[in-house]
Amino acid sequence: MTLIAAVFLILTGLCNWKLSRSLMFPSVVFSWVWAAILFGLVLSGAAFYPLSTTALLVCIVSVLSFSFGSAMGLTRKVDERLLRRTCPVDRKSTSVSRILTVSLVLMLASVPVYISYLQRLRQQSIFFASFFKAVRFEMTQGETGLGPFDYAIYGSILFSSIAVVEAFRLRRGKWKAILWVVTTLGYVLLTGSRLTSIVLLISILSIATMFRGWPSMRTLGMIAACFIAIFSFSAIMLDKGGSRNAELAQNAETISRSFRTYALGGLVAFDQRRQALPEPTGPKRSLRFLCAFSRSLGYSCDLVEPIEAGTFTPEWCNVYSVFGNYYMDFGWPGLFVIFSILGVLFSTLFRHAAQGEPEAIALYGIGCAFLVMTSASDPFLAGFSACAKAVIFVICVYNVHRLWTTKKERAVGPPRARLRPPGPIAAPWRRVTPERQPQ
Numbered sequence: 158m159t160l161i162a163a164v165f166l167i168l169t170g171l172c173n174w175k176l177s178r179s180l181m182f183p184s185v186v187f188s189w190v191w192a193a194i195l196f197g198l199v200l201s202g203a204a205f206y207p208l209s210t211t212a213l214l215v216c217i218v219s220v221l222s223f224s225f226g227s228a229m230g231l232t233r234k235v236d237e238r239l240l241r242r243t244c245p246v247d248r249k250s251t252s253v254s255r256i257l258t259v260s261l262v263l264m265l266a267s268v269p270v271y272i273s274y275l276q277r278l279r280q281q282s283i284f285f286a287s288f289f290k291a292v293r294f295e296m297t298q299g300e301t302g303l304g305p306f307d308y309a310i311y312g313s314i315l316f317s318s319i320a321v322v323e324a325f326r327l328r329r330g331k332w333k334a335i336l337w338v339v340t341t342l343g344y345v346l347l348t349g350s351r352l353t354s355i356v357l358l359i360s361i362l363s364i365a366t367m368f369r370g371w372p373s374m375r376t377l378g379m380i381a382a383c384f385i386a387i388f389s390f391s392a393i394m395l396d397k398g399g400s401r402n403a404e405l406a407q408n409a410e411t412i413s414r415s416f417r418t419y420a421l422g423g424l425v426a427f428d429q430r431r432q433a434l435p436e437p438t439g440p441k442r443s444l445r446f447l448c449a450f451s452r453s454l455g456y457s458c459d460l461v462e463p464i465e466a467g468t469f470t471p472e473w474c475n476v477y478s479v480f481g482n483y484y485m486d487f488g489w490p491g492l493f494v495i496f497s498i499l500g501v502l503f504s505t506l507f508r509h510a511a512q513g514e515p516e517a518i519a520l521y522g523i524g525c526a527f528l529v530m531t532s533a534s535d536p537f538l539a540g541f542s543a544c545a546k547a548v549i550f551v552i553c554v555y556n557v558h559r560l561w562t563t564k565k566e567r568a569v570g571p572p573r574a575r576l577r578p579p580g581p582i583a584a585p586w587r588r589v590t591p592e593r594q595p596q
Contacts, residue, residue, distance in 0.1 A: 162213045163195035166220055173224055177231060179511070181367055181521075183503035184227035187528050188220050194532055197421045204417065205425045205470050212428035215480050215492065222493045226500020231508065250327055252558035253515075257320050257333060264313055264340050271306055275347055278303075289394040293349045303348070311543065313341040314353065315550050318360050318519045325368040326515060346387060349395050351419075352533070354387045356526040363525035367510060367518055388416060418470065423478030423533045425470040430477060431485065433468075479531035482539060499537060503528075516555045523547055 170188030174180065195216070198205055275292050278301075282291035296302050303310070320334035338361065345353045358380050365372040389412050393399035398415025399408045467475035483492055503524060509517035527536035527544075537544065 158210060158213055159195050159208055160199050162217055163192050163199060165217065166192035166195065169220060169224060173227065176228060179507075180371070181363065181507070181525070182227065182231075183507055183524070183528065184220075184224040184500060186525055187223050187531075190529055190532070191216055191220055194421055194424060197417070198425070201417065201421060204472075205422065206429065208425065209428055209432070211431065212424060212480075215427075215484050216424065218489070219480065219483075219492050219496045222496035223500040223503075226497035226502075227504040228500075229497075230501040230504025248558050249555065250323065253319065253323060253555060254330060254333075256554055256557065257316060257323070257330075257337065260312075260316055261333065261337055261340065264309070264344070267309070268343075271309075271344065272347070274304070274306060287394070289347075289349045289391075290396070292347070293395060296348055296350075306344075310341070310344050310348075310353065311546065312550065313337070313344060314357050314360075315519070315523070315547055315554075317341045317357060318364065318522050319515075319551065319554060321361050321364050322515050322519045322522070325364065326513075342383065342387065346390065349391045351388055351391045352530065355384065356523070356530060358384055359526035359529050360522035364518060364522040367521065388412070414472070418472045418474050419476065420532060422470045422472060422474040423476045424480065426468050426474040427477040427481040427484075429468050429470060430481065434485075476533040478533065479535045479537070482535045495538070516551050519551050520548060 166188050170185050170192060173182055173184040173188060176182075177185065179185070195213075198208065275288075278295040279288050279291040282295050285291040285294055317334070317337040320330065320337040324330045324334040338357070341357060342354060345357070362372060362376070362380050365376050389399065389408070391397070392412045392415055393401055393408060398412045400411075403411070467473050480492075483495055487495065503521075506517055506521050506524060510521040527540075530536050534540070
């Protein structure tokens with residue numbers, strides 16, 4: 158049954174691609190992500206408990222609902238060739254470049270303060286002597302967490318995505334984009350957060366795919382190498398599938414098993430919890446952001462813990478995929494309504510991104526990362542605060558130049574873009590020889 162469901166999702170993705178003629182169309186991405194997960198479960202064999210028919214139907218209904226919403230949001234055919242235009246350097250791009258430069262300097266200058274803050278978190282911990290374990294525990298279970306650096310890290314992820322977008326649009330600023338990505342990964346690496354690093358890497362891959370049609374092997378290799386290094390480092394430092402005392406071969410085996418559980422175990426864990434708790438009671442985890450907002454206003458509300466109790470798949474796993482919240486909280490009608498609305502929103506965002514709007518491209522890159530992370534968490538309702546912050550942050554960065562733009566300049570508008578010659582677009586870190594324009 159799992160294999161049949163995986164094939165069905167592949168065919169659904171092909172139908173969505175036929176509708177949009179784009180590999181980056183949201184329903185294509187979502188369909189093939191879950192098809193890959195189901196195929197991974199099939200290839201894993203007895204490493205996971207078999208999925209029930211209900212779990213497979215939940216997955217299929219969610220994908221079909223998201224596809225339905227995406228089709229409704231696609232009001233007209235998009236032309237991704239608009240992304241191949243040479244964008245001129247105007248007041249908007251100049252303002253964004255200055256903001257990126259100043260913010261990068263501030264992030265680099267704050268590194269000693271950040272390390273000192275993490276050292277204080279380590280000293281506060283009474284449960285762990287290891288630096289990474291103590292910081293991770295205080296970050297997730299402590300009262301203060303990362304404090305202001307929590308916002309700084311999330312802002313740096315958004316700045317990194319914006320820097321990559323600008324490097325592709327203007328074909329300049331490649332080293333600034335690379336410095337932003339390296340700085341952000343360095344900040345995240347000290348916390349041991351694998352999920353945050355994965356979001357950044359997938360967003361970069363999505364942005365590159367939007368501009369090129371398909372990323373180069375060099376881009377894929379760099380992202381894959383960063384992912385393997387970060388995931389392995391965190392697994393060893395936090396003893397989550399790795400150990401500093403184990404040999405290289407043993408670590409490679411246990412870390413690969415940990416990644417398999419992390420990437421594929423969410424749906425199985427949801428199925429096991431659904432069978433154990435057919436009618437759960439208590440506050441709805443999907444609406445946690447509403448409870449947190451109500452408590453900030455002084456109202457009483459039972460706030461659900463952000464980290465859930467684990468279950469066995471048979472490996473221990475504490476991620477339940479996006480279905481663990483939506484199906485358990487709202488049932489079948491909730492699945493259809495929520496994923497249909499998400500499909501409309503993503504399709505609208507994709508349409509604006511395909512027209513070359515930089516704000517939409519940066520946000521769509523983050524959105525594609527969230528679609529991939531539905532295998533482990535709920536980045537939409539439970540993570541509504543993060544989504545809202547991303548939208549407000551990116552729009553403000555790209556429109557802050559309006560504060561000093563005169564009324565006459567707004568009436569004239571920016572200079573017109575010049576279409577590039579047909580052909581693939583090189584990655585921003587490659588040296589490109591300018592092609593002669595036709596007379």
